[in-house]
Amino acid sequence: MYNLYKKLLFLIVFTGIYALASAQEVVTINGKVTDESGEVIPGVNVYADHGNEKTITDQKGNFNLSVSKTTSTIKFSYVGYITTSRNINLNRDKITLNVSLSPTKSDLQQVEITGRKEKTYKNTATFIGSKSEILLKDLPQSVSYASKELIADQGAVRVGEVVKNFSGVNQFTFYDDITIRGFRINGGSNTQLINGMRTSTGFWKQPLANYLERVEVLKGPSSALYGNASPGGVINRVTKKPLAETRKSLSLSMGSYNTFRALADVTGPANKDSTLLYRLNFGYEDANSFRDLQFDKNVVIAPSLTFLPSKNTSLNFDLVYNDSKSRLDRGQSVFGNGNLYSTPQSTSLNTGNDRLNEKTYNVALSLNHRFSENLNFTASYMKTGYSEDLYEHRSANDYVYNASGVANTNLVAMQIFNRIRKRYIDNFSGFINYKLKTGKIEQTIVAGYDFASEKLPVGASQLTALSYRNAANTGSLNFVKADYDKNPTQYIARFLVNNGQLVPNVPAFNLNDVMGSQRMQDDSKNFFTQAAYDPTYYFLHAGYVQDNIKFGKLQALIGLRYEYYTDFANYLKPTEAKAHSKALLPRFGLVYSATQNINLYGTYVMGYTPQTASAISNPNAGGPFDPLKSNMIEFGAKTSWLDDHLTASAAIYQIKQTNVLYPANVTGQPDLLRAVGEERSRGIEFDVIGRVIPQLSILASYSYNQAMITDSPVASEIGIQKPNAPHHTANIWAKYNFNDGILKGLGIGAGSNYVDSRILSLNFNQTIPSYTLFNAALYYNVGKVQVQFNMNNITNKVHWVGGYDYLRLFPGTPSNYLFTLGYTFN
Template structure:
């Protein structure tokens, strides 16, 4: 009887407690009454929610008591109110006002906004600055676009950036007509990867600072700098996993966990994981990779913030050197071979490991003075074995080309490259009269080295009668001849009409073994910058003194150092024409030293002067639809001098020549954000005329630069149904086009193309299902290319299906 009484009492207590729980609901809007989608509403550390497309929120199962209700939204001032909950449900609405306050000087904690639009960049000025207030074009792609386009690599998302297109399959792009392989992560220069396409699993956004950026980054190309910003910890708990399958036997999985590690929220974490195992539409190609990327942020006081990142990435596949086609003369059919056609052998491989770690510190001495420093250690290990084209066709007994037989070479390479990067600077804010100053004074140091032990062996050319092999046309008379009277190749030719793939016997080849001498380069620079604000005007003045030192035979008795240096100015002006539109103009310069291998190689034909460039740019930046949509318009002129190119001398493959001058001018437009609460869009267009204006070869003057289309652009949008029976269903539609491009061979031009992508998604509760079809029309196209022997076709029609869960 006593047990029954206790059970009955407990049942009454539970019933009273349940009925006592109440709820709070309401709407979060801006001061214009527009709903804010994705605003955070918190009543305790464990009870919170976000607003829906209509700005509505609801908190349930709240026990009566005293609470503090807090509402936050990126770019707006937070609101807190004290409430007392009795036994009645509450309705509380909030109107948030915009805030110009920057959350942090360096990116220590993560970006909370969930949009195609990004408001702030840290790389363009070394401080947290609104993109609208920077007197230079800055384009970007956010992780929200990555997700909706199911993009997995950087190469998948450059189509969303005006004036940027792929040059090849590698980490290799054209910016405003100028080729670059430079790589920056969180504003720090790292090793440019050759082959592995960088993954996006741990990337928050990709930014491109257009035009010369040497005043901030030191030596760089004039077209622009691509910066990849890694994901940082968030102060609220969030966990997400995603599984993807698709064409070409694609299997992928990703996980993203973040949140506080202690009650005071002074220790935050983030863990990103990814794995892929897939084939390709290209013969022999495959991708096996994984990413492990933990990140910790420590916020011991309101004045000190520390972040630590570690990223471990592994690539295991083959190096795709592109598609060859028949013929090497004008009129050859670019469609002569299928886009799946690749040259190589079954036992080729390309393995690489990338490990890098970063530690960043931000300390606020006072409201006026802060100190920021970041250090990155970056290691790249490579193990390569490949059969690849020698970039020319086989020759017969008369020296004429045989367009159906491809000349081949074999490369075996093992080695490591190490990079260290340190960036330290002070930020001082002061007012003098009606002028507000933000002064940045800093010092950067970067070094990259290839230690002892790196080595490469190569087999190529034709067998010589006295033994050995040669690639020089001057040895033609001494080549061994086969039964048909043709020169005998060191590595068998690849038959384009009857291709065969097998396990090649490398012992049959004559290798030229060449241990790589240890090398090192280090560069450092001191810079001073002042962002001055007066009424509607913002003036940016900056200058950097850069020193570049290239070392060969590093740490050996015959060590040699070559030093190049330059002062790099930067000036820009922003005028706030209206509350939503800024006009700007800028002048800046770039500096790109010649590589020491070119300078000190007697066969290269040097010495050579450094590459230097300058740019004039003007434009407008605006925010529309209640600041949910940004639009950037830029007009520019760039002049680049002293460019090194290969002389294409058959008797000396290493010979280089210095092209006098190149110019690039054009107009760009980027649009990102929301037109409606349930309609997101990213769009871009670029007109770029990049031509050779001075050259020792008169035939080159006036010619277009390689892989630099005159027109390119695209649009991608997502519409989500928020009411009715279709609620939760999203429709995505996109298209991108690239105009005709010339290659390194004057007789070869890549055709223009336009591809269309479409997809559908369904979000229900915590599940998100996405289905996407890329290149619906199955358009045959090429994203880049060098010559008839190395073209880079785009993917044919393919699909991706993913299932994600957030908890």
């Protein structure tokens, strides 16, 4: 509490010092912004060259801005127009300034060289759906995204908090673990992307998102572009890139559960001719949780450099380093009666000596060179390194049995993991981009080569303590109920029994004595065994070609990728052997421009994911398995309104996938997996994002998804909805800024999220209920300072974001708040 008071006092003093320093004379500037034809342009950003004074033009193109008399230049910027500067006369109190903006003639980038200048929720183009920048409306596939402005306005700091804005996307667990159109994708695999390159986030803890420009999801199989990936879609994290203009900001946040964060973002030219640009994002977090014994201490450092030696060549360097110290939260357990409300949502099964220390880095270098107006070459390399030091007490996914073979559903069976491991991911992408025009036909041809690999080197190891003590009390044994039932007396004689109870190797967690069970224990009395954690390695080579053909109102995107995948069984052992698989992956899409504002599209894509024992990093899973194969058919429409300030899209789709793995639920083999025949996902989605008027920004989405098993060796599974795949999700968020009058500088934000009920397990038919959350925010700008207050889950709705079963539930955060003070430097 003392530290909380110190942080609050610091924020108050900080605000007071600024208020005294900013008491200076001001100049009032008003005027109108038009284009070269004289048409007014609403929504233009008008801001002081040095400082945080800013506004936007109204529907009639008018603006009113008050700046300090230290300001000498006013800038006007808007997407699609050249940024214009005007000097002002400091000797006058009122100035009228009418400005005409010229449209930009710059081509779309082949790679994301410099930072995005847009300052709204809406994004115009993307790199995720093609190998170069493409307008979202021209991409024959659905994309959802959240810009840094939306992320900041919602006070979101994790990707798991951001994805609630996307249609058809929801959390699977606490972790970096997402469901897209009913299919699971997690950060522990290397099928997530950073700047279009394959990577892994470590899975257990989601890093801070302060270094991200936007988060975007390409819906459906993306193997034709990126290799093996989830059929539901792929998440791309786009890092902030350097800008050619100087911007510096600092924000300090404090809130519920002793949360404290400090974030900084500085960018600009590093030399006089702006051939070297820099950006540095820094984040620090020290936060507890509504969950017992949980905390997060994170440091994120993300520098970025862009070197522009000539107008035809660019070189980018990006690094994201994350150092995380925390405890691993395996979720909430309830009593065996199945009552979700029988234990507090705060109850975790940890003890005070648990730890999870993770370090992750992603370092990337990319080169782009333009040989001519029509020919470009791009090469990118990224390396990911991850290290884990874990010690945890967690459930053994069952209750404790007594000597009569009856489970005591008040006592959760426990196990201990002590694990150290590292993982490295390398990937390279090189491609050419050639533009060709033959009569009325325009083509953009992309041809390239990809290499990717993942290695778990020698040294990974895990000690595990679980099960029950043997009769001699010299080791541990698994209790198998089926074996007990065959001959109870003879079987139970193998175990140590005390007062009719089997003696657990690790003391059970008593749900009737939570605090007693959470106390630190002397684990030296437990019997530990070494779990198999052999080194693994795989790599892939891929070649692809893609042609984007435009003829009048019709565009066709045709692609073909050949991938050759090599996995090592028994890697680095005398019995080492290579396992190969290959795939030919087509992609075909059509876009028809029905009107200037409406594009209609259809697409067919195939997906492919090899899955052998080492590919899923667990030799105990029972592999090798046949590859996952998928395909998707999607039709949709993308529209823009209100002079392209507001966009809306709709999609209808069907995805099929075969050879999906599920837990085999074999006693004594908790990691064993089995394949079902086929899964199918069908649904519709709607997304709206942009500005209704210059002061009002909005984002809304809705999805209906029917994701189920359609073919399985177990007849009772056919027709069951896939785990953590809700039928309905919906979201809305809106923000209104007051730019005039006594409320000038004030902003109000509000929104709601709905997630339908979900099934947790195929075998127990366990479910979690639907929920609706309400969130709100207040903003106030005073010169260079912004004060922001976010309130989430205002009604304190009890809910669960996901889970595996009733012993591993993942409750959502109760009502919470966050107070943020931001400062923009000159």
